[in-house]
Amino acid sequence: MSMLLLLQAIGNQAAEQMPEFTTLTPQAEAEMNVIDLAFKGGWIMIVLLLLSLMAIYIFIQRLIVIRRAGKEDENFMNRIKDYIHDGKVDSALNLCRSTNTPSARMIEKGITRLGRPMNDVLVAIENVGNLEIAKLEKGFPLIATTAAGAPMLGFLGTVTGMVHAFFDMANAGTNVDVSLLSGGIYEALVTTVGGLVVGIIALFAYNYLVSQVDNVVNKMEARTMEFMDLLNEPAN
Template sequence: MTILNMILAQAAGAAQAGTAPAVATESLWDLTLAGGWLMIPLALLLVVSIYIFFERVFAINHVGKEDNKAFMQQIRDHIHAGRIEEAQKLCQATNSPYGRMIAKGVARIGRPMNDVLVAVENVGNMEVANLEKGFSWLATTAAGAPMIGFLGTVTGMVQAFMALAKAGTSANVTILSQGIYEALVTTVAGLIVGIVAMFAYNYLTSRVSKVMNKLERSTMEFMDLLNEPAK
């Protein structure tokens, strides 16, 4: 007798007896426990991903709110007036990706323009890499969590069929329930964690791209002001 036949037979028996199978309600904690030990790494992945998301959002927002236009105007005024030291002090006082990037360019004033551009771009690349800390974790979680959930699906079904084999002729749906619970719960949990990490990664990537565009505009503005005639 196949598993499907057993389920249909039990349902038919319940209908003949005039009783409907009771719908069991499980709490979130009960479902989590039913997922087995694989729920532990999934929970850790979720917690760390949420922490990285909010920590990076705060850091990126702090950079995005900086008044870059006013900063670049002050740099322009200092350089046109020949106040190189004041421009360097302003960059140090700003203590931002824009400030550290322009500070490197100010320190290279007097050298060939290509050398100045390369120095500024190198600092900009390092600042972007600093903003992208933890992104590799989110990308790995987005790909790995569903695979862990799939592993739980396989182990859960293995347990279910092992229990079915041990039960022999007395096998019923109840014997299969624990393994099926683990299979389904870990699958759902893995998908949820993977989806959360994927959306977090894509959102943060788009925010960093906007910061990169601002850094590139600042680089071009700085290079242009070096070629402007002093007023």
């Protein structure tokens, strides 16, 4: 009986010395809100947001232009050939001017050079083609810069955030709280995540636009070869 009383006394004494273990209650798990985290990223997140909006605008605008440039009338070159064979140069020019495609503008330049050496005609067509490609690729450097620069900006935000976190930790002195450091670290890492997301999206968008421009360029080259073959045909 005395042994039971002794054990009970020891248990009561231990409970009095460590009351925190008897008063702990389960804490609600913190929910991670993406918008809140984005705001905690600071001014770097604002820059990333602006870059992403500009990249999206350029992507949509360029995609519309490139799609229009790639749409051609399948009978366009056949009609040009018929007009040239019949000697209707003016009709061929009018057809080119009424067709709003890079290939049509290249063929138009070639028609205006009829009668000159073949090399001069080809050079004139190629010059127009280079100008048309430059028009299609307008805005591409900004998307490429966003793809390469956004992750670097995100990493810069993380580094500055880590500096602030350790600075706050140093100012805390002996009252260092682990949550103070961990909170600063996860907020700093938000900019890296944001930079990677923006950079990856911009990279895919850039490569897709480049592939679409390549398709248009292939059509332009095919039309150029058809036109040069037309000029090289022997006269009847």
